[in-house]
Amino acid sequence: MTASIVDIVEEVVAADVAAYGVGWPEKVPPPETVIPGDGRHVEIPGGARRVDPAGRRAAVTRRAPLVPVAALLVVALLVVGGILVYATHSAAPAPPPAASAGSSAPTATASPSADPCAQAPSVAPISATFVQQTFSTTYVTTVSGVGTCGVTLQWGGPNCGTWSPQAAQPASGSSTRATMVWQHPHPPCDPTTDHSNVTVTLRIAYRAGSLLCSYQGAATGVGPACVKQ
Amino acid sequence: MGWPTRTGRAGSPADLDRAFAALLGTPCDQGARVGIEHEYRVLSRGGVVDFREVIPGLDLGVPHLDPRDAFGFRRPSGTWLTCDEAEAEAAMPAVRLGRGFGDALASSAAAARADLEAILGPDLRIEGFSTHINVSAASDRRHDAAHLFARTFAPALMLLMDRASSPGLLVRSRPGRIELGGEFVEGDTLVVAALLAAGGARACLARVEGRREARDLPPELAVEPAPEWRRYGWYVDRRAFGPDLYRDGRRALLTSRRGERLTAQSQLSAAWRSARRELPGDLDRGDLERVDASVSGERRLPLEGGTPALVSAAAAASTGATYGSAIRPRSRGAFDLGAVLATWELSVFVVADRARSRLAFACVPDACLDRFLALVDGGRLDALIARYLAAAPVGRVLDDRAHAQRPGLWDELGARRSLLQPEIRPLGARP
Structure with missing residues (x-):
């Protein structure tokens, strides 16, 4: 029995979909994280997992299987001598985890430690929302796991207009929502579209060190993961 | 069949790929x-x-x-x-x-x-x-x-x-x-x-x-x-x-x-x-x-x-007819052909010989699609593609955007996504 061209087309397409997925991953920003210098595993929403001993800022991307799917299909065709083999499906690696439309950027997580107050809190990347009507940007993040360890939050960065809070803020409890609002009308601020020359920062000081979250500019978006200082 | 198949000789997959590209012509500016x-x-x-x-x-x-x-x-x-x-x-x-x-x-x-x-x-x-x-x-x-x-x-x-x-x-x-x-x-x-x-x-x-x-x-x-x-x-x-x-x-x-x-x-x-x-x-x-x-x-x-x-x-009968025609399976004397990738920028066709012992892939940028289909339907690619299928595959894999910039014949198909221009990351965050 000889496979029809339609069968072959469907097999090639199905094998590609099984190996590489289908859809619009570009619609959702890919999960991205900063790996602390200790090379530990970082969990990514959706199940991807990666180790980066160099501690560099690394975009976690969909990894392509090494063997082209169509090559597997050709081998199968040659071996069976014209009978289409469905082994391609089983030989193909599992599809990569799909990025959830509702997923947010991952959080940097703490290493285990005997002293809970020496442990870095978990901090989500800064999320910024620009409101055109008021020419202001609101920066928000969530700091988790600080308990009663005397953690403080200090915003900084804006170079014009007004922003608040400017004083260090205490954080406590299981989860603290940290918010800063920067009003940057033109004038007094430069008439740039997004103030991309400004780095907004949030320093989270805890007993054994500090974490630094940053966000470039005043346009709406999500910043990189926070890093240990 | 006596087609020479060694790389570097006339009739090698690389030569036939070049001949295929020459027949289809360099993708040209399609205008606004x-x-x-x-x-x-x-x-x-x-x-x-x-x-x-x-x-x-x-x-x-x-x-x-x-x-x-x-x-x-x-x-x-x-x-x-x-x-x-x-x-x-x-x-x-x-x-x-x-x-x-x-x-x-x-x-x-x-x-x-x-x-x-x-x-x-x-x-x-x-x-x-x-x-x-x-x-x-x-x-x-x-x-x-x-x-x-x-x-x-x-x-x-x-x-x-x-x-x-x-x-x-x-x-x-x-x-x-x-x-x-x-x-x-x-x-x-x-x-x-x-x-x-x-x-x-x-x-x-x-x-x-x-x-x-x-x-x-x-x-x-x-x-x-x-x-x-x-x-x-x-x-x-x-x-x-x-x-x-x-x-x-x-x-x-x-x-x-x-x-x-x-x-x-x-x-x-x-x-x-x-x-x-x-x-x-x-x-x-x-x-x-x-x-x-x-x-x-x-x-x-x-x-x-x-x-x-x-x-x-x-x-609207003739508007866009090429794109509709491109997905229709075609049967030629020595091979059959069908689209496995159909986007506005690029089409890729799988080509299978009669015995189903050899597959190849034709990569066709949008600007060449009209001409490709005309050549296929007119039989002007029959001999060339038959020769490609008769040649032993040498592991040429279509898996890069650079490959997709010109017409070509390939032995294998990698990730189709890798051939397409990626979207740019959005500027704003999901509300």
């Missing part, structure tokens, strides 16, 4: 083109229906011919039918800006609507939801041009497209194009909006590339478009310019970046003067006169209660 996407809300007697739940059961052929689209199918007309969230979306093949543009654009949209209505049958109906006008823009500067469009031409396009109840305009930089998303428009209203959009986008490209002066564009307005979260680009709200543009219409008072006050009508007139200079000279006079009438006020805008003159779907 405009493609329309229409989104429709699908309704049953019980209310709105999520088209994502409907389309898989419609038996529309081979799914996933574009690996970036989980729902899409190529229709025989060439239209790509898919979902945008819960809505049905019909993306029509791009139409060259030139003679017959207006008729081709409006009739292909009408044909796509009729096709969707026929597919859905009597129990479901559709109503227009939005229109996205895509203007070809290969330039690396299209991001800057799109941002400039949002600050200059946006209010003019919003007046020509939108209604009193519309929210605003999307201005996006997409791979190879600038996309402008507004209210659902059809018929001659679609043509009017498309001409202003095309000329405006081309004027902005010319400006950011240094081919036009600032005075050649309408005044730049004091507006900061909001970054968009779905795609790379911006959202221009109806109130982004200060007053409510859709409430005040042509009389709305806008402010330029230099602090001057000007009416939306004067911005519309300046925008059309600028856009018209960028349109090719062989456009039909009637198409241009429709825009003239809308701009001058002789013809009412949609938000003034104007209604479009609709066109017949029948006139």
Whole structure:
């Protein structure tokens, strides 16, 4: 029995979909994280997992299987001598985890430690929302796991207009929502579209060190993961 | 068969690949083109229906011919039918800006609507939801041009497209194009909006590339478009310019970046003067006169209660036929051939010999698709492809965007995604 061209087309397409997925991953920003210098595993929403001993800022991307799917299909065709083999499906690696439309950027997580107050809190990347009507940007993040360890939050960065809070803020409890609002009308601020020359920062000081979250500019978006200082 | 198969000899896969590319010719500039996407809300007697739940059961052929689209199918007309969230979306093949543009654009949209209505049958109906006008823009500067469009031409396009109840305009930089998303428009209203959009986008490209002066564009307005979260680009709200543009219409008072006050009508007139200079000279006079009438006020805008003159779907018979033809399986003497990737930028065909002992893949950029299909159907590629299939494969894998820039024959196909231009990360965060 000889496979029809339609069968072959469907097999090639199905094998590609099984190996590489289908859809619009570009619609959702890919999960991205900063790996602390200790090379530990970082969990990514959706199940991807990666180790980066160099501690560099690394975009976690969909990894392509090494063997082209169509090559597997050709081998199968040659071996069976014209009978289409469905082994391609089983030989193909599992599809990569799909990025959830509702997923947010991952959080940097703490290493285990005997002293809970020496442990870095978990901090989500800064999320910024620009409101055109008021020419202001609101920066928000969530700091988790600080308990009663005397953690403080200090915003900084804006170079014009007004922003608040400017004083260090205490954080406590299981989860603290940290918010800063920067009003940057033109004038007094430069008439740039997004103030991309400004780095907004949030320093989270805890007993054994500090974490630094940053966000470039005043346009709406999500910043990189926070890093240990 | 006595075909030499060793690499480096005439008849090697590499040689045959080069011969194939030479026959198809170097992809050439296809000129300025405009493609329309229409989104429709699908309704049953019980209310709105999520088209994502409907389309898989419609038996529309081979799914996933574009690996970036989980729902899409190529229709025989060439239209790509898919979902945008819960809505049905019909993306029509791009139409060259030139003679017959207006008729081709409006009739292909009408044909796509009729096709969707026929597919859905009597129990479901559709109503227009939005229109996205895509203007070809290969330039690396299209991001800057799109941002400039949002600050200059946006209010003019919003007046020509939108209604009193519309929210605003999307201005996006997409791979190879600038996309402008507004209210659902059809018929001659679609043509009017498309001409202003095309000329405006081309004027902005010319400006950011240094081919036009600032005075050649309408005044730049004091507006900061909001970054968009779905795609790379911006959202221009109806109130982004200060007053409510859709409430005040042509009389709305806008402010330029230099602090001057000007009416939306004067911005519309300046925008059309600028856009018209960028349109090719062989456009039909009637198409241009429709825009003239809308701009001058002789013809009412949609938000003034104007209604479009609709066109017949029948006139669209040949528009986009190549894309519909490309997905039809073909049988030649020594081999069969079928599309395994069908996008606007690129098609890839699997070629199988009669014994099914050898596969190969033909990579065909969009600019060569017409010629490729003509050569296949005319039998002029029969010998060459048969020789390729007779040669032992040497592991040539089609798996890189650089490979996809020219026509070629390959032994294996890697990830189809790797052949396509990726989207740019959106500027804004999901609300």
